[in-house]
Amino acid sequence: MASTHAGTLKATSINGVKLYSLTGNRYVPPWVLAKTKRSLRKDKKYQRRLDLIHDLRFETATTKINVTPDEQYVIASGMLTSVFLPPQVKVYELKELSMKFERHLISEIINFQILGDDYSKLAFLCADRSVNLHAKYGSHYSLRIPRMGRDMAYDCWSCDLLCAASSPDLYRINLEQVHSVLKLSFY
Numbered sequence: 001m002a003s004t005h006a007g008t009l010k011a012t013s014i015n016g017v018k019l020y021s022l023t024g025n026r027y028v029p030p031w032v033l034a035k036t037k038r039s040l041r042k043d044k045k046y047q048r049r050l051d052l053i054h055d056l057r058f059e060t061a062t063t064k065i066n067v068t069p070d071e072q073y074v075i076a077s078g079m080l081t082s083v084f085l086p087p088q089v090k091v092y093e094l095k096e097l098s099m100k101f102e103r104h105l106i107s108e109i110i111n112f113q114i115l116g117d118d119y120s121k122l123a124f125l126c127a128d129r130s131v132n133l134h135a136k137y138g139s140h141y142s143l144r145i146p147r148m149g150r151d152m153a154y155d156c157w158s159c160d161l162l163c164a165a166s167s168p169d170l171y172r173i174n175l176e177q178v179h180s181v182l183k184l185s186f187y
Contacts, residue, residue, distance in 0.1 A: 059080045107130060110125045131152075
C-alpha cells in the first residue's frame with residue numbers, strides 16, 4: 001500500500017487501484033463570517049478545494065444529470081435497488097450544495113428536459129410510453145405517445161417537445177396547445 005499526494009487530494013494505492021481521499025482541512029463551514037471567506041479567496045489551496053453535493057447518488061444507477069439554464073440547480077434521475085421502489089428524480093440546489101426535493105415516477109425515466117430557467121417546469125419521457133409534465137408543485141399532466149420513446153428535445157421558441165420513437169417516427173407535442181386544451185396554469 002503506497003500513499004501519495006495528487007494535487008491537493010491524498011491518493012492511496014491498494015493492489016494497483018488508486019483511492020482518493022476527499023476529506024481535507026480546507027473545508028469552510030457555511031456559518032463562517034463573510035470577511036473570513038473573502039480573505040480565503042487569495043489562498044491557492046482554498047481555490048483548489050473540492051465541494052461535494054450531499055446525497056447526490058442513487059442506490060442502483062443514475063440515468064441522467066442536467067443543470068438548469070440559470071445554473072442554480074442540478075436535476076438527476078435514477079433507479080433504486082428494490083424492484084418495488086419506483087424511479088426517482090432529485091433536484092439539488094448548488095448554492096446550498098444539498099438536495100432540494102425528490103419525486104418518484106411510475107415508470108423508468110429515459111430522458112427529461114428542463115422547460116424553463118429553473119426546475120419549476122420539467123418533462124419526463126418514460127419507458128411506459130408516457131410523457132409526464134411536472135410543475136413546481138408536482139405532477140401536472142401525463143400523455144402517451146404511440147411508440148416507445150428513445151429521446152426528446154425541447155424547442156423553447158415554438159414550445160414544441162419533440163420525441164423520437166423506436167420507429168422512424170418523430171412526435172411533436174406543442175405545449176401551448178396542451179395548455180389551452182387543459183386550461184391549467186402550467187404556462
